[in-house]
Amino acid sequence: MSPKPYPIFVVSAQDKPEQIEAGIRLLVRLYLIQHEKMTAKAVVMHINALLSIPKYINDIETRCQYRQLAEHWRRLAWIDC
Numbered sequence: 001m002s003p004k005p006y007p008i009f010v011v012s013a014q015d016k017p018e019q020i021e022a023g024i025r026l027l028v029r030l031y032l033i034q035h036e037k038m039t040a041k042a043v044v045m046h047i048n049a050l051l052s053i054p055k056y057i058n059d060i061e062t063r064c065q066y067r068q069l070a071e072h073w074r075r076l077a078w079i080d081c
Contacts, residue, residue, distance in 0.1 A: 009042040011049040017056050020046050031076075040077035044070050 008023055008030075015023075024046045031039045047070040050056065057063050 009038065009045075011046055015049070017050060017053055020050050020053075024050070035080055037077050037080040040073050040080060043073040044077065047073065 008026055011020060011023070024043060027039055027043045027046065030036075031043065047066055051063065051066055051070075057066065
């Protein structure tokens with residue numbers, strides 16, 4: 001992959017939660033096609049961005065599941081070193 005990130009790999013402050021979720025779905029599909037460390041790290045970044053939006057996810061159980069999902073992708077990035 002190119003060392004310069006494509007727009008899908010970055011999250012901006014203006015992105016809406018729905019756009020971030022769509023980015024997560026696209027990145028997961030991309031990772032299934034080609035296992036890349038950069039893709040796994042981008043998934044983690046998108047999940048953390050989603051969790052940082054105040055009052056978007058109020059259910060504590062859902063927040064916990066997102067945190068577990070982020071940890072899973074962080075480990076995938078670590079394995080792909």
